[in-house]
Amino acid sequence: MNKEHPIVNFGKTGVLLINLGTPDSTNWWDIRKYLKEFLSDRRVIEVNPLIWQIILNLFILTFRPSKTAKAYKEIWMKDINKSPLRFYTESQTDKLNEKIKNENIIIDYAMRYGNPSIRSKIEKMHNNGCEKLIILPLYPQYASPTTATVCDEVFRVLMNMRWQPAIKIVPHYESEPLYIEAIVNSINKKLREIDWKPDLIVASYHGIPKKYFEKGDPYHCYCHKTTRLISEKFKEIEIITTFQSRFGPQEWLQPYTDKTLENLPKEGRKKILVISPGFASDCVETLEEISIQGKESFEKSGGEKFGFIPCLNDNQDHIILLEHLIKKSLN
Numbered sequence: 001m002n003k004e005h006p007i008v009n010f011g012k013t014g015v016l017l018i019n020l021g022t023p024d025s026t027n028w029w030d031i032r033k034y035l036k037e038f039l040s041d042r043r044v045i046e047v048n049p050l051i052w053q054i055i056l057n058l059f060i061l062t063f064r065p066s067k068t069a070k071a072y073k074e075i076w077m078k079d080i081n082k083s084p085l086r087f088y089t090e091s092q093t094d095k096l097n098e099k100i101k102n103e104n105i106i107i108d109y110a111m112r113y114g115n116p117s118i119r120s121k122i123e124k125m126h127n128n129g130c131e132k133l134i135i136l137p138l139y140p141q142y143a144s145p146t147t148a149t150v151c152d153e154v155f156r157v158l159m160n161m162r163w164q165p166a167i168k169i170v171p172h173y174e175s176e177p178l179y180i181e182a183i184v185n186s187i188n189k190k191l192r193e194i195d196w197k198p199d200l201i202v203a204s205y206h207g208i209p210k211k212y213f214e215k216g217d218p219y220h221c222y223c224h225k226t227t228r229l230i231s232e233k234f235k236e237i238e239i240i241t242t243f244q245s246r247f248g249p250q251e252w253l254q255p256y257t258d259k260t261l262e263n264l265p266k267e268g269r270k271k272i273l274v275i276s277p278g279f280a281s282d283c284v285e286t287l288e289e290i291s292i293q294g295k296e297s298f299e300k301s302g303g304e305k306f307g308f309i310p311c312l313n314d315n316q317d318h319i320i321l322l323e324h325l326i327k328k329s330l331n
Helices: 030-040 048-076 084-100 116-125 143-160 175-193 210-214 220-231 257-267 283-298 316-330
Strands: 012-020 106-112 128-136 166-169 200-206 237-246 271-275 306-308
Touching: 012 030, 012 084, 012 116, 012 306, 012 316, 030 048, 030 106, 048 116, 048 283, 084 106, 084 306, 106 116, 106 143, 106 166, 116 128, 116 143, 128 143, 128 316, 143 166, 175 220, 175 306, 175 316, 200 220, 200 257, 210 220, 220 237, 237 257, 237 283, 257 271, 271 283, 283 306
Parallel strands: 012 106, 012 128, 128 166, 200 237, 200 271, 271 306
Antiparallel strands: none
């Protein structure tokens, strides 16, 4: 052996959980930095980039950070100074490392936008001897602005690596039986905790612009497929599909969650549960937009009972599901 040759770590497999992202704090500048990275992604915003950068920098990044910061402050875990999304993603990682317990498998997490970055974690895994990488985007339903942009960033990182690892990306899992079972279990758990019977369950998914769907994005179909599979396992209460978090003046996937919540009491459906099957962890979109704003809107419109079913987060069913997805990709 050449004694001058540097020590090279090898023989390990890295598993990287990747979620959307989170600002580092509720500080205005941290929120602005996060929004700039997110809204500069051309898969997220498909507008002429020159025009969009003018709109983004002159208007959106001037006014929107204050509104977004207010929303984050409503749900921020102040005792540990973390967003719920970061907390639960870290906890998922820790529980999976404990469950899989293999010294040759390194499980970590990254955020598509914000910190820790995909680049930093792939470089860390490479330095620790990971010759294979399993990328697990934490999006059950594939969409170009979510799953595809994770792949984009992973491949951008690899383009700059001289010694690349083998790579496998876990596909969307909207119809995975363990996923559907976990969602149904979460519904039943919530029903055991309340003393009233809902008239309806609203399954609210993050929206995308309608034109993305018309161009061929399958996300809309996957969301409806998930709701259908949940309904086949849970038949006691009707479940409908809606889409939330629209941004800008263009038409997005419908029906809109906020408009639906306003109209349901007028239709005589005054007791509802809301679930967000498309989110792997509770975040500003579920805790502030649905559990706070959605509830307030529903009750102002005449609603009587509103219950929010938490995301799968770090519960046992979710860890079992993620372990299953990882082990399938290890083969």
